[in-house]
Amino acid sequence: MMATIQEIAKDIKDTFGSSFINASQAGRYLGMAKDKRGKFLASLPCYPTGKEKKYHALDIAKYMAKLQTYIPYG
Secondary structure, eight states, rough: OOOOOHHHHHHHHHSSSSEEEEHHHHHHHHHHHHHHHHHHHHTTTEEEETTTTEEEEEHHHHEEEHOOOOOOOO
8 A cells, every 4th residue: 555645744754853854864764875866856846954955755755656666664
């Protein structure tokens, strides 16, 4: 059974304590190496926060659902 977009976004928020996560956290959540996570995140809007870019959990969840790549973290 595929998780809903809202369930995925909530899982990301619960896992990292925020709806905005950096590329490293996204890679850990997605189980992707740096090169693959970069390709995945390249198509998503990012929110610069000083030194790093942050990605919103809902954007990640929508893209994961589109690609059907959800595997529960942990």
